[in-house]
Ligand SMILES: Nc1ncnc2c1ncn2[C@@H]1O[C@H](COP(=O)(O)OP(=O)(O)OP(=O)(O)O)[C@@H](O)[C@H]1O
Ligand SMILES: Nc1ncnc2c1ncn2[C@@H]1O[C@H](COP(=O)(O)OP(=O)(O)O)[C@@H](O)[C@H]1O
Ligand code: SF4
Ligand code: SF4
């Protein structure tokens with residue numbers, strides 16, 4: 001998939017203004033990879049994810065699927081095309097009809113597409129249910145009889161029924177207890193190996209995204225701040241925002257092992273209706289300069305495959321590391 | 336930090352009410368064999384069973400466990416905030432030696448907000464949309480101290496400044512919906528701390544917030560507690576947050592306390608298989624792209640509790656001896672565990 005100059009604007013409720021949910025974003029998703037997208041609430045992750053699978057039309061720019069723009073396809077062709085690009089949401093209940101059995105929920109998308117006949121759909125449905133680790137007896141149960149993790153498995157099964165190429169996962173484990181998150185994440189990894197799936201994994205949980213991603217994109221207020229390999233982003237971030245975001249992650253380590261210092265970000269993410277001029281992060285950036293208010297930082301490839309939107313970052317690191325006011329306490333982490 | 340070290344010294348008896356009545360004279364809060372059941376149409380539903388723990392003055396204690404383990408209802412029970420018609424409480428809630436479980440509704444109102452306060456995950460549920468935040472914080476103060484509105488307002492402004500809200504004079508006159516999520520949580524904290532309570536119960540106060548704002552709020556709670564000596568009972572499912580905020584950690588499972596220990600000890604060397612399982616599930620502790628450990632199964636529902644150890648159906652260490660009811664036993668002066676095999680098994684923690 002290729003995202004080119006993508007812009008998605010929504011009118012505000014009273015229609016007097018526009019929300020710039022996604023504002024001029026460029027990146028590629030490679031076949032078979034897991035691209036993690038991380039950022040604070042309201043930074044446009046869900047909007048971007050929905051645009052990737054053609055659930056939202058771009059206001060400007062394009063989302064190309066294997067070089068083709070789905071917006072240019074005829075209706076019938078678009079319907080066939082879309083099944084390759086699926087999305088799973090955060091709320092395990094959202095897509096499940098409480099009055100349908102689990103099996104009926106799983107085969108519903110295939111039914112809508114008039115795929116096969118009743119018997120073949122049932123057979124395929126039972127096969128994917130067993131593939132996501134739900135025993136046969138679950139097929140005739142209803143969603144309220146399932147735990148959150150089991151419901152999320154059903155949602156994954158629904159999507160697998162369509163044998164997609166790409167799955168966008170929007171906060172798919174956020175509603176689950178840590179004790180069962182591992183199971184669901186392991187399942188995603190297994191399915192990727194088995195079917196060669198491409199994932200776009202949206203989350204605000206740094207430990208989850210760093211665990212499962214090949215590459216990570218960092219969003220802030222509708223823009224990409226940084227994009228690179230998971231190792232580079234987590235171990236050697238080049239953007240001041242990424243650096244601060246990573247340092248805020250609470251680590252379950254005893255006090256003697258807390259070495260790194262936490263960078264304190266003041267305040268909260270501003271409104272996307274009137275984002276700050278120049279660099280959007282400047283109102284919270286600990287190393288902002290006067291120039292940051294005037295010029296929008298260019299999206300620069302500072303190292304092969306490592307893109308950054310900051311005037312002052314270099315391939316060696318974020319701007320003036322030593323000048324960043326840091327907070328000396330037992331806070332912080334190993335990273 | 337004075338830990339409530341006397342809590343676990345007396346020998347265990349048949350039940351979890353393992354402490355003698357003279358224990359923990361230095362504790363601020365001493366919960367003894369607290370049980371809770373709800374009256375339902377299908378009869379009585381037991382939710383928490385003989386929970387015992389204590390909090391020393393100024394101490395910061397975390398309560399962790401999966402959802403449904405009874406963390407929230409434990410917090411609500413301490414303040415007697417559960418519906419009186421359906422909630423059946425038994426056991427003792429000794430706060431500075433006084434048993435809150437026996438107080439009248441009027442006496443309890445004098446304690447709530449004054450000696451002990453609580454904040455929640457969703458601040459909007461506790462804030463009234465039709466009053467300014469200044470009025471609400473001021474009223475929280477006036478409920479316990481005879482001051483006029485003007486002075487209450489001054490105190491509200493000072494409290495807003497204390498929790499790091501910029502331009503507190505202006506914010507004071509704003510309504511809750513005009514504030515961001517992080518700001519609202521700060522307002523909640525200001526309101527909870529305005530009377531300088533001795534204990535603040537915080538139920539998942541950062542779960543709905545972004546990680547950058549979460550770290551602001553946990554830093555704030557920790558520094559306020561250090562400065563004012565307010566003890567903190569921090570309910571969360573996030574072990575990282577407990578590690579950074581608290582000095583002691585209590586693990587709850589299926590309505591019982593299964594482990595109680597200093598944070599650094601339990602992170603290095605958990606002694607209960609459930610605590611160890613929770614720690615090992617954290618992706619940040621596993622090698623990137625490796626298979627993540629998890630805990631099989633799920634928390635049993637209150638009407639289908641296993642007879643012996645409640646964790647046994649999910650426990651890979653379960654043995655014959657686990658078929659009987661388990662009691663919380665002291666393993667050291669500050670470490671108590673409810674697992675009969677704790678002494679013989681060695682469990683992985685956050686660092687191996
Ligand atoms: N249909 C819509 N109409 C108007 N504004 C919208 C609409 N959908 C999203 N927005 C706004 O666009 C911005 C980005 O929203 P989005 O849901 O993509 O963020 P997100 O990064 O997924 O956040 P979260 O982490 O909270 O899920 C937000 O300010 C949101 O309020
Ligand atoms: N008012 C109520 N009536 C009946 N059951 C309740 C009530 N409130 C909570 N419960 C039950 O008590 C148990 C513990 O819930 P809770 O304390 O909210 O767990 P936690 O905070 O650990 O996620 C759950 O099984 C829940 O369904
Ligand atoms: S461009 Fe300026 S404000 Fe933006 S991240 Fe870089 S230094 Fe900070
Ligand atoms: S008592 Fe037995 S089943 Fe329960 S936690 Fe200990 S080893 Fe596991």
Ligand SMILES: [Mg+2]
Nearest residue numbers: 045046047170
């Ligand atoms: Mg979202």
Ligand SMILES: [Mg+2]
Nearest residue numbers: 406407408539
């Ligand atoms: Mg709760």
